[in-house]
Amino acid sequence: MKTKKNSYQLPRKVNMTKKACQYLLASMFLCFVCIVPAIAEVSGDYWAPWVTKTTTNSATINWRGESNGVGSIDYATSDYYNQHQSFDNTITSQTTTNYQHVQLTGLEPDTSYIYWVSPSGNEDVFSNRTFRTMPVSGPFIFIVISDSQEGHNYTEEQRFKYVADAVAKETNVLFILHGGDDAGFDDELLWTTYFQVADGMLAKTAIFPVIGNHEYHDPNGETNPPTAANQYHWDYDMPLNYSFDCADVRFVILNSPDPTNHAPDSDDPQTSLALAQSQAPWLEDQLDNTMAGTFTIHHHPIWDNGRTNINSDLEPWETLYHTYNISANFAGHVHNYQRFMVEGIPYIIAGIGGGICADLAEPDPVWYQFGETRKLGYIKVSVDPSNNTATAQEVVVASVKENDDDETPDVYDPPLIDDTVTFPLKTVIGPVIKANGSINDITINNGANLSITVQMNPGEFDGYDVDWWVVVRAGSSWYYLNNSVQWTQFDGNLSNCHPVNQGALFNLPETQVLNMPGLPVGSYTFWFAVDYPMDGILNLNGPILVDSVNVTVQ
Numbered sequence: 316m317k318t319k320k321n322s323y324q325l326p327r328k329v330n331m332t333k334k335a336c337q338y339l340l341a342s343m344f345l346c347f348v349c350i351v352p353a354i355a356e357v358s359g360d361y362w363a364p365w366v367t368k369t370t371t372n373s374a375t376i377n378w379r380g381e382s383n384g385v386g387s388i389d390y391a392t393s394d395y396y397n398q399h400q401s402f403d404n405t406i407t408s409q410t411t412t413n414y415q416h417v418q419l420t421g422l423e424p425d426t427s428y429i430y431w432v433s434p435s436g437n438e439d440v441f442s443n444r445t446f447r448t449m450p451v452s453g454p455f456i457f458i459v460i461s462d463s464q465e466g467h468n469y470t471e472e473q474r475f476k477y478v479a480d481a482v483a484k485e486t487n488v489l490f491i492l493h494g495g496d497d498a499g500f501d502d503e504l505l506w507t508t509y510f511q512v513a514d515g516m517l518a519k520t521a522i523f524p525v526i527g528n529h530e531y532h533d534p535n536g537e538t539n540p541p542t543a544a545n546q547y548h549w550d551y552d553m554p555l556n557y558s559f560d561c562a563d564v565r566f567v568i569l570n571s572p573d574p575t576n577h578a579p580d581s582d583d584p585q586t587s588l589a590l591a592q593s594q595a596p597w598l599e600d601q602l603d604n605t606m607a608g609t610f611t612i613h614h615h616p617i618w619d620n621g622r623t624n625i626n627s628d629l630e631p632w633e634t635l636y637h638t639y640n641i642s643a644n645f646a647g648h649v650h651n652y653q654r655f656m657v658e659g660i661p662y663i664i665a666g667i668g669g670g671i672c673a674d675l676a677e678p679d680p681v682w683y684q685f686g687e688t689r690k691l692g693y694i695k696v697s698v699d700p701s702n703n704t705a706t707a708q709e710v711v712v713a714s715v716k717e718n719d720d721d722e723t724p725d726v727y728d729p730p731l732i733d734d735t736v737t738f739p740l741k742t743v744i745g746p747v748i749k750a751n752g753s754i755n756d757i758t759i760n761n762g763a764n765l766s767i768t769v770q771m772n773p774g775e776f777d778g779y780d781v782d783w784w785v786v787v788r789a790g791s792s793w794y795y796l797n798n799s800v801q802w803t804q805f806d807g808n809l810s811n812c813h814p815v816n817q818g819a820l821f822n823l824p825e826t827q828v829l830n831m832p833g834l835p836v837g838s839y840t841f842w843f844a845v846d847y848p849m850d851g852i853l854n855l856n857g858p859i860l861v862d863s864v865n866v867t868v869q
Contacts, residue, residue: 362510364432365517366446367416367524367551369490370559371424374446374521376417377550379510380434383411390419390430393445402431416552425450444518447489449561452700456487457561458520459612459663459694461494461647462670463509464529466719471498471505471512473721474713475669477691481712481730483515485695489561491520492568494647494665495527495614501542502534506550523559524551527614527647528572533582541574541582556594558601563700564642564740567601569594569613569632586615586628595631602639607700608740609641616646618655618662620686621676636660640742642705643696649673651688652709654734655680661738663707667692672718685734689715691724692733702753703741709734744774745860748785748843749825756865761836765866767829769843773820776860780849783816785828786842796828809853817849839866 362379369375376388389402396402408417415434422428426448432441460482463475482491498505510517524547531541555570573587602609617629625633636644643661650673653664662682666673672689692711699705711731713724747770750757759765769785785796793807796815805811829841844861846854 361434361437361440362507363441363514363518364430364444365510365513366444366521367553368418368559369446369449369521371449371451372422373418373420374422374428374448375552376415376419376430376432377552378415378432378434378441379413379550380415381413381436383413384435385409385411386415386417386432386434388417388419388430388432390428392423393427393429396429396443402429414549414552422448424448425453446519446521449489449559452562454697454699454701455489455562456485456695456697458482458485458488458491459494459645459665459696460491460668461525461614461645462496462527462650462666463493463513463668464496464499464670465505465508466671468719469721471508471669474691474715474724475509476512477713477724477726478668478693479513479516481710482693483519488520488695491516491522492566492612492645493522493524494612494645494668495525495572496529496647496668496670497524497527498546499529500532500534501530501544501546503546505534506546510550523566523568524553525568525612525614525647526555526570526572528584531572531574531582531584537582538580539582541577541584544574556597560606562698563607564698565601565604565606565609567598567609567611569598569611571613571615571629586626588628588630591629591631595635598632599635599639602635602641607703608698608705609639610643610645611636611641612645614646615648616653616662616664617644618653618657618680618682619649619664619676620653620679620683623678623680642740643707643738645694651675651686652690652692652734653686654684654709654736655682656684656736657682659738659742661707661736663694665694667709667711672715674718684736687733689718690733691715692730698740700740701755702749703739703743704737705740706735706737708732742772744772744776746771746843746845746862748841748862748864750841750864750866754862754864756867758867758869761868762833763868764832765829765834765839765868766827767841767864768825768827769823770825771820771823771845773822776820777822779820779847780818781820781845781847782814782849782851782853783818784812784842784844784846784853785815786812786844787829788840789834790837790839800828802829809855812853814851814853817851820845834866834868836868839868840864841866 360381364378385408387407391402465471498509530544530547533539558567572584573590574584576587647666650666650670655662690711691713695708697706713726794802795812797803842863846859
């Protein structure tokens with residue numbers, strides 16, 4: 316077992332004369348002047364570790380060392396470390412390189428780990444850091460940030476730092492999706508700044524990157540062709556398109572900037588239809604799944620203010636998104652916040668990480684719902700697979716007055732929530748009934764309030780004339796909701812049950828049909844159904860769509 320010492324012994328108090336004090340202060344100043352260059356060199360050459368590729372049983376620890384070398388990682392579950400103040404596992408890097416990527420395996424799902432990286436040549440340069448493995452099931456929270464790069468007239472410390480520091484203060488965040496443009500150029504010094512500014516959030520949370528166009532920008536001149544995006548590849552060691560799963564939800568990362576498609580004398584790669592088409596078969600394989608939901612992210616947006624149609628280069632992806640009804644899409648590139656609701660699917664541009672702000676252009680696409688600019692922030696997404704819901708919040712930590720200025724931002728502490736959208740992870744065709752907001756069976760205490768809601772997505776059956784039914788069995792008693800929306804008791808004989816509505820199927824938003832406190836102890840089963848033909852007869856053996864939920868009052 317290896318122990319990382321984090322405590323220090325305080326010196327005893329010493330009485331000093333004024334002259335001795337002045338001498339000591341002068342000596343300390345001279346020593347400080349002497350060691351500052353060394354500190355600066357170490358802080359630039361050593362990049363504190365960051366975690367990628369977390370799964371239920373593995374994670375990759377990354378860091379940069381001063382020179383070609385190796386290193387070791389000591390790690391343990393947080394419970395073990397907090398109890399023993401030591402680590403019970405060690406792994407050594409097998410590759411001699413500045414940029415290290417070491418995989419930890421055999422980990423436990425949904426478990427917090429503490430680790431300590433010791434690079435060769437400077438074993439004590441880093442301190443303890445943490446990450447959490449993916450859960451097999453259950454709710455979770457992730458963050459989306461994008462376009463953290465510096466401006467022409469300011470550095471990342473002057474804008475992105477406010478975003479990174481706010482993310483670092485968040486609790487229970489499982490991972491971060493970064494939508495690209497980490498730094499302004501493919502430049503070591505700028506990426507050094509990025510990792511220094513992002514250190515607080517990367518010390519506790521895994522990151523999944525997306526490549527942007529600025530990853531290809533040449534620091535030696537914008538009239539040069541795009542670079543090979545060396546820093547991105549060295550730092551993350553990941554494919555440009557990949558996927559990962561978390562609690563039965565899939566995340567798909569796509570590669571939108573094409574370095575072969577750029578203007579003459581330009582280092583700025585654009586989207587291309589060829590690049591999108593080349594990824595389409597792989598994308599379809601990822602979307603064709605039976606999971607609880609699927610999120611996608613790529614740097615360039617499909618929908619954007621200032622045009623009424625989509626980016627036609629990305630049309631192959633857009634078609635597949637609606638063929639397989641993804642949960643939501645995230646993008647960056649445009650340095651503002653925009654939200655669209657495209658045939659029930661949220662599309663969010665999260666370009667508020669710190670890049671030069673962009674005005675909201677006109678006209679607005681038909682699907683546009685909300686947008687704002689000159690804000691610094693991120694998107695916080697809470698996912699609840701068991702209830703088929705997710706909620707995305709635009710978290711604003713600061714605002715600026717100018718698009719590209721070295722001004723001090725107006726900081727909000729606590730941050731503001733400027734936009735919120737709740738949406739299903741997977742579109743359900745047919746009726747849905749919920750008890751206290753849950754599609755699953757629930758148990759409540761006697762005296763607690765019970766709310767029952769119904770909603771309908773007709774899908775391909777839109778416009779069909781049907782009977783609509785809402786029925787409950789309370790112990791041995793039966794009730795139906797009549798066409799006056801009143802609960803009516805009947806004897807359980809379906810011929811004495813009547814529909815709440817007769818008419819064409821349509822998209823019914825979530826609607827409350829019961830709100831009652833103090834139900835007696837017992838079991839209650841609620842049904843919401845539509846059946847065909849529209850004849851006023853509840854025929855369980857005919858064409859019928861039905862959903863139910865059970866409530867136990869204890």
